[in-house]
Amino acid sequence: MSDQSAWQLTSEAAKAPPPREADVVDAVRALGWSGVALPEISLVGCRLVPVVDLDVDAHNLREASGHGPQLDADTLAVWEWPESAGMAPPPALRLSGVLFRARRGWRRALREARSWRGFGPAAVLVPAGAFTDEVCRLEFAVYGIGLVPSDPAGEGPALRADDPVGAAVLPELGRSARGRRRTADRWVEETLYRHAHDHGFYPSV
Structure with missing residues (x-):
């Protein structure tokens, strides 16, 4: 996915009810991800639950300087220039991982999760x-x-400490080996910053 196509895709709250909070919290804990799970969002054509580490200090700095969430493509490109290091507003969060639900089968969810490996860890x-x-x-x-089993009754991950088969399959850490930092990363961070701020x-301050 190119930077240009990434920021042209709009994000919006998912129309379907979000996954149960406990369901997501248990899954994130099983995966060993740090941070907090934001409400489900439709982003870059996928419905997902972003898990992020909030940087409150960076947020306070941006609030004080009037630099709220920024989605302008040209501005983000400038912020990502090496020459802008130390001058551009810092990211107010870091993506820890993205969680998908296998609503239409695990193969479809796997394809969506793979499309996000360029940004960070992903699980279903x-x-x-x-x-x-x-x-x-x-x-x-x-x-x-990553793979987390869900309770068939919809009450959360079916994880059992005494059952190795019932334990989560952990995802690879970080982004995919071929992934690199680009303007689209900042667009995702700023979109999730706005999402977290709005909620x-x-x-x-």
């Missing part, structure tokens, strides 16, 4: 039946995508 919450499918587990392992995740 799948039905318990799919989680024990050897083909499913193998494909997720090949692409470095009251930052304290008032």
Whole structure:
């Protein structure tokens, strides 16, 4: 995905009800990701739950200087120039990982998760039946995508400490080996910054 196409795609709150908070919190804990889970959002053509580390100090600095969330492509490109280091407003959060739900089958969710590996770790919450499918587990392992089994009753991840098969499959850390920092990363950060800000995740200055 090119930088140009990334920032041209608009983000909006998902129309369907978001996953249960406990469901997401348990999955994030099982995956070992730091930070907080933001409300589900539709971003770059995918419905996902972003997990981010908030930088409150950077947020306070930006609030004081009047630099709120910025989505202008040209401005973000300038901010990412090496020459702008130390002068551009700092990111107010860092992407820890993205969590997807296998609403339309695990293969579709896997494709969406793979498209996000250029930004950071990705994982999918799948039905318990799919989680024990050897083909499913193998494909997720090949692409470095995390896998968390969901309770069939919809009450959260079906994780059992005494059952190795019931434990989450951890994703690869960081972005994919071929991924590199680009303007699209800042666009994602700024979009999630606005999303977090709109939902009251930052304290008032």
